[in-house]
Amino acid sequence: xxxxxxxxxxxxxETIKENPFITDEELADKFTVSVQTIRLDRLxxxxxxxxxxxxxxxxxxxxxxxxxxxLEEVIGEIIDMxxxxxxxxxxxxxxxxxxxxxxxxxxHHLFAQANSLAVAVINxxxxxxxxxxxxxxxxxxxxxRVVAKAKVxxxxxxxxxxxxxxxxxxNSEIVFKGDFExxxxxx
Amino acid sequence: xxxxxxxxxxxxxETIKENPFITDEELADKFTVSVQTIRLDRLxxxxxxxxxxxxxxxxxxxxxxxxxxxLEEVIGEIIDMxxxxxxxxxxxxxxxxxxxxxxxxxxHHLFAQANSLAVAVINxxxxxxxxxxxxxxxxxxxxxRVVAKAKVxxxxxxxxxxxxxxxxxxNSEIVFKGDFExxxxxx
Numbered sequence: 093x094x095x096x097x098x099x100x101x102x103x104x105x106e107t108i109k110e111n112p113f114i115t116d117e118e119l120a121d122k123f124t125v126s127v128q129t130i131r132l133d134r135l136x137x138x139x140x141x142x143x144x145x146x147x148x149x150x151x152x153x154x155x156x157x158x159x160x161x162x163l164e165e166v167i168g169e170i171i172d173m174x175x176x177x178x179x180x181x182x183x184x185x186x187x188x189x190x191x192x193x194x195x196x197x198x199x200h201h202l203f204a205q206a207n208s209l210a211v212a213v214i215n216x217x218x219x220x221x222x223x224x225x226x227x228x229x230x231x232x233x234x235x236x237r238v239v240a241k242a243k244v245x246x247x248x249x250x251x252x253x254x255x256x257x258x259x260x261x262x263n264s265e266i267v268f269k270g271d272f273e274x275x276x277x278x279x
Numbered sequence: 280x281x282x283x284x285x286x287x288x289x290x291x292x293e294t295i296k297e298n299p300f301i302t303d304e305e306l307a308d309k310f311t312v313s314v315q316t317i318r319l320d321r322l323x324x325x326x327x328x329x330x331x332x333x334x335x336x337x338x339x340x341x342x343x344x345x346x347x348x349x350l351e352e353v354i355g356e357i358i359d360m361x362x363x364x365x366x367x368x369x370x371x372x373x374x375x376x377x378x379x380x381x382x383x384x385x386x387h388h389l390f391a392q393a394n395s396l397a398v399a400v401i402n403x404x405x406x407x408x409x410x411x412x413x414x415x416x417x418x419x420x421x422x423x424r425v426v427a428k429a430k431v432x433x434x435x436x437x438x439x440x441x442x443x444x445x446x447x448x449x450n451s452e453i454v455f456k457g458d459f460e461x462x463x464x465x466x
Binding site for chain 2: 161162165167191192193194196198199200203204207208217218220221222223224225226227228231
């Protein structure tokens, strides 16, 4: 559906607010306009380009926040963190992440992103994975960006276990889902 | 229990046959003798040292055998392969595999070893992981050697799914267990 400019710009603002990591190409597709039109819209609306938006988010220093491991040990880049509640990271799938034969991302990289996010979200100096139940729902290809969202489902103080659900997306498609049962030293 | 030399050497032969990757130190512990005694036993019995035993196994060329991925994409070293039936790989846990803070191996490395072995055991050009149910049963430390054993449990030709069970050991202790549901192009 073609929209007039005002409608489109309102929806554009809304869309980027909901998903700051959407590319201009994806926006152009979504609104059936050219990429150039999206760029002009962003200029008029003073919405920075994707690279800048990511940088803004990443500039927030999570180093002081994450307790269970040093930030550089997290696979992917953390862009949101609310300890013992939720967290988001992004991982750009590059050549080194895929099977040579078919350019499909290897499962253990998606697992590593999700698992390290499940560790990072725990508000404790010690967090280890006890169990995980995972599902790969759609192949991820080289060049795609995986956004992993972790949600703490429950904290069992007696058992010292925390349940973390991680769902990973490429754009709005779910590519991976994992339930992680995490061990922690203090609940 | 102290055994006489003949008993010990018979048991030693048996033990190494069952687990070719056992170290002289572990054997000395097991038989409550010195490492030197084990070395002499091995000399008398013409059993090569561990490094040689591993080399012998690794010299067998699995390159022609594994179909689902190039051998260099397997995490760990494959030392036994019987396509669509069973496979074994070893992974030495080094500095780059552990959390800096506590020298505990990171879960995604154990997962990567097991998962890539589950891929490699599939007798098909295309094998992808659909689901996995995994459990970390004991922390693995830097310097330890993880032996992963994969067993194909069932091949569902209609659905194109193969169930692979992977159990990983350090010495005789289970450290990881995973059930992998693999997708394949031809059953």
